[in-house]
Amino acid sequence: MRAGHTVRVVMTHSATRLISPATLAALTGNPVVVDVFDEPEPGQIAHIRLAQDSDLILIAPATAHTIARLALGLADDMLTTIALATRAPILVAPAMNPAMWTHPATQAHVQTLRARGVEFIDPTYGVMACGDEGWGKIADTPVIVQAVQQRLQRTHDLQGVRVLVTAGPTYEPIDPVRFVGNRSSGKMGYAVAEAALAHGAVVRLITGPTALTPPVGAEVVRVQTAQQMFEAVQAAFEACDVFIAAAAVADYRPERPLPTKRKRQSQHWTLRLVANPDILGTVAQHKGNRVVVGFAAETDNILHHAQEKLMRKNLDLIAVNNVLEPESGFEGDTNRLTLIYADGRVVPLPLMSKRDCAEQLLQAVREMLLRKGRLTA
C-alpha cells in the first residue's frame, strides 16, 4: 500500500484462525473475502471480479496444502477459485516446515506451477515456529514487496521477441541401450524458457532428454543427440532475435554406434569417439545483430576458460557456473552464475534459484537488445 497499490485481501478459512479479517479490512480499507459466496459488492460475483481486476496475485504465506491445491487446479475456496479464474501473474511465497517444503510431493507441485508460469519467492533458511531449523521460512517482507514490484514492472518487456533456448543433455548412442551423456537435468534451460515466456517473448525450446514438463506456451522441439540439436538450432536460428544456449551438449560421440546390444565379452572395451559439431560456435559466427548467450560449465580456471569460449564462439555474453561448487551447476534448483560480457564486464551473481538466474540473464539480454536496436524501450 505504501508503494501506491490497491490491496485486496482474500483469506483461507485457516488464515482467519491466525488473524481476523476485520484487521486486514481496516488496514487495507477494502472488504476481506473468505467464502466463495461472499459478495461484498452487490451485483458483482466477487471471485470473477477479483480474478479479472487484479494486476497480480500474491499468495503469502502459502502452505504446502495451498500449493498442492493450486498445482491440481482445485477451486474449493475463494483463494483457489480466484487463482484458477485469473490471467494475472501469480507470485507464491511459501512458508512451512522444512520437511514439508523439501518433500517430493511439494517439490513436484512447485515444479508443475513453475512450468505454468507461477513464480515462487523462495523460502529462506531459519528456525520455524515448531523449533525445526531448515529451508521453509517465509522470505523477508522487503524481499516479497520487491518481487511484487519487479513482477509488475517487467510484464511484457520482451513482448514479441523471439527467443531460442537449448536445454538439457544430449545422449550419444553407443548401442541401442547405452549412451554417452552428462548430468544436465534441463532445469537451467527450462527456467530461461519459462522466464522469457513470462516477459512476453515467443519461445522455442530445443531440449535434450529430460524428466521436466516444458513450460506452457513454448514451442518445444525434442532431440536426443548433438547432431539433432544442431539441425534444430540451424533451422530456428535465422528467425530468432536471441539465442541462449543452456544445453550441455556432448562434445564427443561414439564414432560407430552398434546396431545391436553389445554383449559382455572381454575385460576391456575401447570406445572411439569423434567430435560433435560446436552448435553455438557455428551459428554465432553468423549472428548479425542477434543477441547470442552461451553458458560455460567449468571446473577449474573458471573465468579464464569462460572468457576464451566467449571470444572463440563470438558471443555477446557467457554465463559461467563452477559445476564443482555445491548447489551450483547440474541438477539442483539453484545456481551461482558469473556473467561475462563481450565488452569485458564481469558481473558475479549470488547463489539464487535457477529461475532468478534466468531473470538476471534476461535483464542483461534486454539491455543488449536495446543497445543493438533490436528492441525499442
Ligand code: PMT
Ligand atoms: O541442466 P541443469 O541440470 O540445470 O544444469 C545446468 C547446466 C550446468 C547444464 C548449465 O548451467 C550450463 O552450464 N550449461 C552449459 C553446459 C556446457 O555444455 O558447457 P560448455 O562449457 O561445455 O559449453 C559452452 C557453450 O557451448 C554452452 O552454451 C553449450 O551449450 C555450447 N556447446 C557446447 C558444445 C557443443 N558441441 N555445442 C555447443 O553449442
